[in-house]
Amino acid sequence: xxxxxxxxxxxxxxxxxxxxxxxxxxxxxxxxxxxxxxxxxxxxxxxxxxxxxxxxxxxxxxxxxxxxxxxxxxxxxxxxxxxxxxxxxxxxxxxxxxxxxxxxxxxxxxxxxxxxxxxxxxxxxxxxxxxxxxxxxxxxxxxxxxxxxxxxxxxxxxxxxxxxxxxxxxxxxxxxxxxxxxxxxxxxxxxxxxxxxxxxxxxxxxxxxxxxxxxxxxxxxxxxxxxxxxxxxxxxxxxxxxxxxxxxxxxxxxxxxxxxxxxxxxxxxxxxxxxxxxxxxxxxxxxxxxxxxxxxxxxxxxxxxxxxxxxxxx
Amino acid sequence: xxxxxxxxxxxxxxxxxxxxxxxxxxxxxxxxxxxxxxxxxxxxxxxxxxxxxxxxxxxxxxxxxxxxxxxxxxxxxxxxxxxxxxxxxxxxxxxxxxxxxxxxxxxxxxxxxxxxxxxxxxxxxxxxxxxxxxxxxxxxxxxxxxxxxxxxxxxxxxxxxxxxxxxxxxxxxxxxxxxxxxxxxxxxxxxxxxxxxxxxxxxxxxxxxxxxxxxxxxxxxxxxxxxxxxxxxxxxxxxxxxxx
Ligand SMILES: [Zn+2]
Numbered sequence: 001x002x003x004x005x006x007x008x009x010x011x012x013x014x015x016x017x018x019x020x021x022x023x024x025x026x027x028x029x030x031x032x033x034x035x036x037x038x039x040x041x042x043x044x045x046x047x048x049x050x051x052x053x054x055x056x057x058x059x060x061x062x063x064x065x066x067x068x069x070x071x072x073x074x075x076x077x078x079x080x081x082x083x084x085x086x087x088x089x090x091x092x093x094x095x096x097x098x099x100x101x102x103x104x105x106x107x108x109x110x111x112x113x114x115x116x117x118x119x120x121x122x123x124x125x126x127x128x129x130x131x132x133x134x135x136x137x138x139x140x141x142x143x144x145x146x147x148x149x150x151x152x153x154x155x156x157x158x159x160x161x162x163x164x165x166x167x168x169x170x171x172x173x174x175x176x177x178x179x180x181x182x183x184x185x186x187x188x189x190x191x192x193x194x195x196x197x198x199x200x201x202x203x204x205x206x207x208x209x210x211x212x213x214x215x216x217x218x219x220x221x222x223x224x225x226x227x228x229x230x231x232x233x234x235x236x237x238x239x240x241x242x243x244x245x246x247x248x249x250x251x252x253x254x255x256x257x258x259x260x261x262x263x264x265x266x267x268x269x270x271x272x273x274x275x276x277x278x279x280x281x282x283x284x285x286x287x288x289x290x291x292x293x294x295x296x297x298x299x300x301x302x303x304x305x306x307x308x309x310x311x312x313x314x
Numbered sequence: 315x316x317x318x319x320x321x322x323x324x325x326x327x328x329x330x331x332x333x334x335x336x337x338x339x340x341x342x343x344x345x346x347x348x349x350x351x352x353x354x355x356x357x358x359x360x361x362x363x364x365x366x367x368x369x370x371x372x373x374x375x376x377x378x379x380x381x382x383x384x385x386x387x388x389x390x391x392x393x394x395x396x397x398x399x400x401x402x403x404x405x406x407x408x409x410x411x412x413x414x415x416x417x418x419x420x421x422x423x424x425x426x427x428x429x430x431x432x433x434x435x436x437x438x439x440x441x442x443x444x445x446x447x448x449x450x451x452x453x454x455x456x457x458x459x460x461x462x463x464x465x466x467x468x469x470x471x472x473x474x475x476x477x478x479x480x481x482x483x484x485x486x487x488x489x490x491x492x493x494x495x496x497x498x499x500x501x502x503x504x505x506x507x508x509x510x511x512x513x514x515x516x517x518x519x520x521x522x523x524x525x526x527x528x529x530x531x532x533x534x535x536x537x538x539x540x541x542x543x544x545x546x547x548x549x550x551x552x553x554x555x556x557x558x
Contacts (some may be wrong), residue, residue: 002364002465003410004467012404014319031330031331031404031429031431032402032404032429032431032432033431033432033433033435034399034400034402034429034431034432034433035432035433036432036433036434041400045337050473051331051473051475094393130371130372131371132371136422136467136468136473136475137473137475138330138331138473138474138475139329139330139331139473140331141329141330141331141431144432144433144435148477190329190477191328192467192468192475194364196364196367196369197369200369201369201370202369202370202371202372203370203371204368204369204370204373213360256473257364257365257461257462257465258359258360258361258465258468259464259465259467259469259478259479260475260476261477261479262327262477262479263327263328263329263330263475263477265329265330265431266327266435266533268546272479273477276464276477276478276479280461283460284461285463286456
């Protein structure tokens with residue numbers, strides 16, 4: 001089973017994905033938006049949030065969900081440090097001595113950590129072992145019809161500098177000023193989750209954990225998405241730049257084999273997705289789940305989880 | 315003698331960004347503007363193996379690790395792409411701070427990617443020429459290939475999510491010609507081109523997909539719009555357009 005989700009969310013005054021810091025200026029991630037003017041391409045930079053940033057948030061939700069369900073999470077991942085068994089030092093915490101059989105290495109990692117099972121890993125020693133992530137996230141970009149209204153503006157902030165005992169200023173000014181760029185946009189992004197990859201070897205060794213645990217891990221992966229979207233716990237600087245806004249539209253599709261919702265950056269994405277699903281059903285006799293809402297996103301996610309439960313999949 | 319070949323024409327929409335690292339396993343920050351054939355085959359292999367219930371990603375991990383896409387490589391004669399609009403390669407500068415032996419180190423890097431995001435709606439048309447004989451002798455059917463095409467979910471790295479908007483399965487006639495017009499990418503060697511485009515060196519996927527450290531490089535031409543090509547051409551008509 002394959003889950004594909006299209007999300008549109010409004011985020012005003014957000015600092016969800018910051019990139020470089022030059023002196024006292026912290027910049028928001030941006031991407032070029034190409035506009036044609038008099039048959040010439042012009043570039044406008046709009047705020048963006050990388051898929052990597054969303055993926056981190058998703059995996060962090062998965063840690064919490066997994067721990068609540070008593071599923072294994074390794075020491076590194078439990079701290080939110082997603083090293084993913086990248087070298088001997090990290091792998092040794094899972095299996096010691098390290099075997100020289102890649103299938104044994106893979107099995108040890110998958111058994112001891114759901115995050116690396118779902119989010120993939122790369123053990124870059126000899127023999128190298130890699131596993132692709134079972135989920136995929138696109139960049140969150142301003143939806144196209146409103147991209148030109150998206151902005152990134154620096155906000156001035158002040159921080160007190162420490163004075164010496166006599167209150168003399170010396171060379172230090174009393175206040176340090178700094179700037180944080182905040183973005184405002186209606187964003188859209190796509191999230192895919194390949195549920196069939198969970199708990200199964202990517203080296204051709206079949207299921208690595210018992211069926212019951214695979215089902216539990218699938219459920220945890222879905223709940224993690226639920227929690228991430230519903231709590232809006234993604235991106236950076238949430239403690240002071242928690243964006244004003246929320247999910248405005250959510251579309252969820254579950255199919256037997258891979259199928260991706262049309263990106264919500266396009267205005268007609270819901271209708272297009274629906275039409276394409278009909279083609280799949282007609283041509284291949286494949287069942288699907290589809291739901292879309294601009295009211296209560298949690299309801300749509302709940303229905304998708306119910307559908308998978310009915311199918312005996314979780 | 316007229317010979318026919320099956321083709322799959324797959325129209326995909328990007329989610330705005332396509333990240334194609336030109337050397338997958340290296341730290342070199344380089345990006346392709348257009349997806350090379352190996353990426354196109356990998357993109358189709360993933361849903362195809364999903365249908366087959368095969369979760370293998372890496373073949374022969376011990377010796378010469380290859381991608382499982384290599385399993386379906388012989389079934390595909392050729393893979394090419396047509397891109398509407400001009401993608402732009404863009405890499406935002408990142409500053410990375412890390413703690414190393416108790417001191418803070420700082421480095422500047424960037425992750426370039428092809429941006430297909432703007433006023434116009436970009437589409438990529440992926441075109442696969444299938445080897446019918448080998449497919450009918452394999453565990454897959456052409457119908458499986460058609461469903462797999464609907465399931466293409468990304469091109470390149472995991473941020474490059476795409477959605478498939480239409481799939482057309484058809485038969486094309488192979489013709490020998492001296493001159494043709496095409497918007498699809500083709501092998502440049504031995505051909506004269508009139509029109510704009512980008513030349514990209516890509517790995518020779520016929521030699522195997524997955525381990526590129528010793529792979530041969532082939533030169534592809536990615537047209538911007540339609541170009542005129544001269545040479546000893548093998549041309550396949552795929553509806554209103556031709557592929558070389
Ligand atoms: Zn872990």
